[in-house]
Structure formats: structure tokens, C-alpha cells
Amino acid sequence: MAAVAEISGEAAAAKNSNLESKTITESEFNVQKLVDMFTKLNPLAKEFFPSSLSQRHHNNLKINHQFSPDDSLPSNNKQSVNDNYPNNRRRRNNYSQGRRRLNGRAFRAERENSVRRTVYVSDIDQQVTEERLAALFSSCGQVVDCRVCGDPHSVLRFAFVEFADEHGARQALNLGGTVLGYYPVRVLPSKTAILPVNPTFLPRSDDEREMCSRTVYCTNIDKKVSQAEVKTFFETSCGEVTRLRLLGDNVHSTRIAFVEFAMAESAIIALNCSGMVVGTQPIRVSPSKTPVRPRVTRSALH
Structure with missing residues (x-):
């Protein structure tokens, strides 16, 4: 009986060993099958790209990738020209912002220059015209613009006179106290520029x-x-x-x-x-x- 039991045990062990070997063989076969399947897949196929990427971007990727000898896996030796697309877009945006800042800076500089070339004239007689006022200040330099305005707080008026250069504006300050009409005018450096007329x-x-x-x-x-x-x-x-x-x-x-x-x-x-x-x-x-x-x-x- 002991011998029979020992033979039965050995047979059972052999059977289990055969089952395990068969299971391992089937697993290896399945893994190999998956490997073969993945090897044949093309990672550049349309279904592997998210829908957020444009078709043009997808085409550029296909053109600029360098393929391996079996044409199945892309090589990493060559980088796509579009790999840095976000950086390129950021670079262009920075350029546009820099250009806008430059334009704004140039505009402010031009406006400050215009202010330095302008004087503020007050206590102007109502009978004095812009032509007469400009003629007075033309002795200081070339007058670019002359703008006479009404003053609601006074019977007199005020004006802004802009010159072609700062030298003319500095010379104009010496005309303060000049009698024009019936009143002596006051001349001070201007704090604002003359707005151009369309x-x-x-x-x-x-x-x-x-x-x-x-x-x-x-x-x-x-x-x-x-x-x-x-x-x-x-x-x-x-x-x-x-x-x-x-x-x-x-x-x-x-x-x-x-x-x-x-x-x-x-x-x-x-x-x-x-x-x-x-x-x-x-x-x-x-x-x-x-x-x-x-x-x-x-x-x-x-």
C-alpha cells in the first residue's frame, strides 16, 4: 500500500509539473504574441495622436521624424522642428509685447519732448488773435502751433505755444511781462502738450x-x-x-x-x-x- 501511495504521489507531482510547464509555455506564447503585435504597430498612426493636435502639426511630425531601418519605430536621433512650437509661439508673443512696449515708450518720449518745446501763456487780452500771439513769439524761434483757449474763471484767456526746439521755448520765457493788447502776458513752462488737430x-x-x-x-x-x-x-x-x-x-x-x-x-x-x-x-x-x-x-x- 505504501508503494502504491508513493507511485500515486509521484504521478500527481508529474502531472502538476506538466500543467505548470504548459501554463508557462502558454504565458510565454501570449507575451511573445503581444510583443509581435506591438512591434507591427505604427506609433505615427492617426489614432495615436490626440485630437487637440492639428492635422498640419501631425503631417510635420511625420515628415520630420527619422525612421529606424524597419520603419516601425521612430528614432530619437533627429528632433522635430515643431517640438519647440510652444517655445516659438512664446518667443513671438514676447517679441510682439516688446514691440508694443517700445512703441509706447517712443510715444511717451515724443510727448515729453513736445511738452519741453511748449510754453503756457496767460492773461491774454480778448482782442488778441492767435496770429498776433504767434507773431510775438516767432522772435524766439519757429512756432509750430499756437492754441488760444477761453478761461471761464477770468475775462482774459490763456494759450499754448509750441516751438520747433527747446531753445525757442526757453527764449519765450523772457517775454513774460510783455504788454499785448491792454495787458502784460505771463509766460511759464507748459505741463502739457498741444493735442494735434485732425x-x-x-x-x-x-x-x-x-x-x-x-x-x-x-x-x-x-x-x-x-x-x-x-x-x-x-x-x-x-x-x-x-x-x-x-x-x-x-x-x-x-x-x-x-x-x-x-x-x-x-x-x-x-x-x-x-x-x-x-x-x-x-x-x-x-x-x-x-x-x-x-x-x-x-x-x-x-
């Missing part, structure tokens, strides 16, 4: 320049005041108004107007209206650099 609005002919001499620029007009009321105010105080353009928007709390008179003398008288209250606001009146052109209707275009 060249398309400037006079284009002698007739339009003559129109400018009869036109005033009025600011700080109460929004509740109508165009008819503005016209009535200036006609009552100064003379006949031939054309009036009242402008405003939803951004500013007040409006502006260009008022053209029949006579140039009326425009000069209108300059004395600075500081007068129209509606609820004191208006500011200054000579206009632009004429009030007639509006072009659609019927006139056809």
Missing part, C-alpha cells in the same frame, strides 16, 4: 480760412441746452449766427459746439462770453481752427 478738419481753401475767422469753438455746454437755445444766446450777445454745429455723446457729461457768425467781429465778441452760464454750466469759448462745413445729404450724393 488734418482733414483744417481749412482747405482761402474761403474756409475766412470761415474760421468767423467761427468760435465752444465747450462745456450743458446737455439740457438745445441747439436753438445756444444759437439764441450767441445771437443775442454777439450777432447773427449763420451756422451752428452742436455735438455730444454718451461718454462726456457736456457738449461742444462750432458757431459760425456772419461777421468776424461777432466771433471776436463771442470770445468775451467765456465764463457766462448757459443752462447750468459756464461755457468756454475759443477761436476755431476748423470751419463748419455744410452737411452732405444722401440726395446730393446721388
